Amino acid sequence: MIQIGKINTLQVKEALPFGFHLTSGDPDDPLVLLPNENNTRSLKTGEEIAVFVATDETGTLVSWTTPPLAQCGETVILKAVGVAHFGAFFHWGLNKDLLVPSGMQESPVNVGMNYVVHIYYDENTQRVLGATKLHKFLAESAPYLNEGDSVSCMVYAKTELGFKVVINKQYLGLIFHSDxxxxxxxGDETDAVIKTVRPDGKIDVALQRVDKAGRQSLEEAILDDLKNHGGISTLTDKSQPEEIYAHFNVSKAAYKKAIGALYKQRLITIDKNTIRLV
Known part of the structure; x- marks a missing residue:
């Protein structure tokens, strides 16, 4: 069965003046057109080929030998290249732009800006479309995710509370401004950690571990760094947040707490310009 909006392995049935007809081998499936302008290969009858299949404006199945940036069911960062009253168009690697209908837009789209777009097949229009209203396709709870789990996140919206993110390309969550x-x-992608799973299943995410294990890990990283640099570091509690993040991938507040804990344990000394290993 042909999967619209995905890559299919099909067979070349016949050559046409303007392209090729491809078949799945299933007599119930329609033929798929591979126009010359969508083809980057030299083909012969009977050959098998992997192609991306979608539909044109008339509902005809059309294919491309070069796949788009994402297939149906995937969420990806795309740039808006056009806007009309009925929707916005995004470049997604094909010679035909992806339409995000107005009703599927989280907020008005501006040309030239990047957006996080979910690709889907619309049964009503029989077209491959995009959506920036991600909550229609991605769940806001994940039974297998627990507090402290490491995850990857993609930022898709900013609100008064914080940043809405896609977790592991499957679920929705929130990074509070304070985190x-x-x-x-x-469009930013970042490593993160599950901070809280609320009673309703919604997920809060942090950019660093805030539990005991996270604090101990940072303290160990600071000690290792001192040992590897002759027992001295110029990265103090007066250093800029950007310097601390570049070195340890944590906030300045977390770093200050960690060196404070190490100082109380008498493992380091702290002065105005340096910290030193005892």
Whole structure:
């Protein structure tokens, strides 16, 4: 069965003046057109080929030998290249732009800006479309995720509370402004950790571990760094947040707490310009 909006392995049935007809081998499936302008290969009858299949404006199945940036069911960062009253168009690697209908837009789209777009197949229009209203396709709870789990996140919106993110390309979550110690913008991808799973299943995310294990890990990293640099570091509690993040990938507040804990344990000394290993 042909999967619209995905890569299919099909067979070349016949050559046409303007392209090729491809078949799945299933007599119930329609033929798929591979126009010459969508083809980057030299083909012969009977050959198998992997192609991306979608539909044109008339509903005809059309294919491309070069796949787009994402297939149906995937979420990806795309740039807006056009806007009309009925929707916005995004470049997604094909010679035909992806339409995000107005009703599927989280907020008005501006040409030239990047957005996080979910690709889907619309049964009503029989077209491959995009959406920036991600909550229609991605769940806001994940039964297998627990507090402290390491995850990857993609920022897709900014609100008064913080940054909405896609977790592991499958679920939705939120990074509160108080947990966003580095600059974030739409489309940014970052490593993170599950901070809280609320009673309703919704997920809060932090950019660093805030539990005991996270604090101990940072303290160990600071000690290792001192040992590797002759027992001295110029990275103090007076250093700029950007310097601390570049070195340890944590906030300045977390770093200050860690060196304070090490000082109380008498493992380091601290002066105005340096910290030293005891």
């Amino acid at each position: 966003a110690f580095k600059k974030l913008k739409i």
